[in-house]
Amino acid sequence: MIDAISFKDGTFRYLDQRLLPLQEIHVETRDHREAIEAIKSLAVRGAPLIGASAGYTVVLGVNSFKGAKEAFPAYFSQLIADVEASRPTAVNLFFATKKMKAVYDANFGSDSLDELKAKMTDEAHKIYNDEVDNCDRIARHGVEQIKRDCADILKTRKLNVLTHCNTGTLACCGIGTALGVIRLAWKEGLIERVITAESRPLLQGLRLTAWELEHDGIPFISISDSSSAFLMQRGMIDFGVVGADRITANGDTANKIGTYAHAVSASHHGLPFYIAAPVSTIDITLKEGTQIPIEERNADELRTIFGTQVATPTTPVLNYAFDVTPGTLLRGIITEKKAVVGSYETGLRELFTQQ
Numbered sequence: 001m002i003d004a005i006s007f008k009d010g011t012f013r014y015l016d017q018r019l020l021p022l023q024e025i026h027v028e029t030r031d032h033r034e035a036i037e038a039i040k041s042l043a044v045r046g047a048p049l050i051g052a053s054a055g056y057t058v059v060l061g062v063n064s065f066k067g068a069k070e071a072f073p074a075y076f077s078q079l080i081a082d083v084e085a086s087r088p089t090a091v092n093l094f095f096a097t098k099k100m101k102a103v104y105d106a107n108f109g110s111d112s113l114d115e116l117k118a119k120m121t122d123e124a125h126k127i128y129n130d131e132v133d134n135c136d137r138i139a140r141h142g143v144e145q146i147k148r149d150c151a152d153i154l155k156t157r158k159l160n161v162l163t164h165c166n167t168g169t170l171a172c173c174g175i176g177t178a179l180g181v182i183r184l185a186w187k188e189g190l191i192e193r194v195i196t197a198e199s200r201p202l203l204q205g206l207r208l209t210a211w212e213l214e215h216d217g218i219p220f221i222s223i224s225d226s227s228s229a230f231l232m233q234r235g236m237i238d239f240g241v242v243g244a245d246r247i248t249a250n251g252d253t254a255n256k257i258g259t260y261a262h263a264v265s266a267s268h269h270g271l272p273f274y275i276a277a278p279v280s281t282i283d284i285t286l287k288e289g290t291q292i293p294i295e296e297r298n299a300d301e302l303r304t305i306f307g308t309q310v311a312t313p314t315t316p317v318l319n320y321a322f323d324v325t326p327g328t329l330l331r332g333i334i335t336e337k338k339a340v341v342g343s344y345e346t347g348l349r350e351l352f353t354q355q
Contacts, residue, residue: 007121020208142276210222278336
């Protein structure tokens with residue numbers, strides 16, 4: 001498996017995804033500020049991977065504290081705030097910092113700082129390992145749902161699946177969310193070909209998903225984001241499955257910009273369109289997608305490609321990183337607990353009461 005991040009002996013190691021697929025460079029750091037910048041700059045990206053990286057970033061920050069114990073609370077509060085400011089849309093990041101804060105709240109009063117640091121390291125490892133396990137469970141539930149929804153097609157042929165952005169090992173900590181579903185479906189002989197949308201402006205589908213699929217030997221073809229509706233019209237896509245950065249209580253989903261357009265096209269052509277994400281991506285405190293904070297990124301991500309200017313520096317740009325797909329356009333939301341189909345407001349809330 002591709003080693004996207006790891007943490008050993010106080011060192012955080014990550015694969016710089018900005019350079020893929022042309023360069024495969026792993027970076028090591030003990031500086032939490034460098035780790036925060038890696039999350040901000042998309043060197044580390046993908047909602048589950050951001051969450052795990054956030055846990056390790058907190059550990060780096062805690063490990064670098066050398067002051068007296070009475071000064072630690074203020075330091076820790078600022079550390080958490082700095083980590084949470086790195087990517088405001090990805091709810092997994094806040095899920096991880098909440099876990100780390102819980103360790104602090106439960107143990108600061110009774111433990112030495114060394115004991116507290118050790119417990120925080122254990123918690124960060126648990127966040128990572130839980131994400132690995134979640135991916136396996138998501139894949140199984142996803143494949144079973146696809147078998148049900150595409151049963152008639154599977155009687156005569158294999159399936160062609162559309163995906164967007166990157167939801168594999170590079171975005172998660174295991175086999176992936178949406179790409180994990182695809183990997184298992186391929187392994188079970190359900191998939192003919194994967195169609196991966198380029199995912200402008202940073203081309204995660206073209207650069208990263210294509211790289212992972214080629215690495216695994218899974219047949220694929222890359223397309224421009226604007227091609228998917230035409231391929232659906234021609235019967236070249238049977239279903240779509242993508243990841244998520246935040247899901248609200250009614251099933252509205254924030255994901256990489258371009259997802260909404262794919263979902264609208266799939267709905268028009270009567271094709272199933274799924275979200276695959278861990279429960280940690282669901283923000284049950286938000287009723288609907290209009291409440292999701294949408295990150296607007298630097299205009300030069302559109303005006304330049306890998307440092308090459310493709311528009312004048314003064315070209316006005318609106319560069320949203322995410323869009324919001326209404327739950328009404330989705331066939332189902334696939335989590336590690338189950339695939340939720342139908343009433344999301346009821347089904348998603350039930351996930352939080354299941355063991």
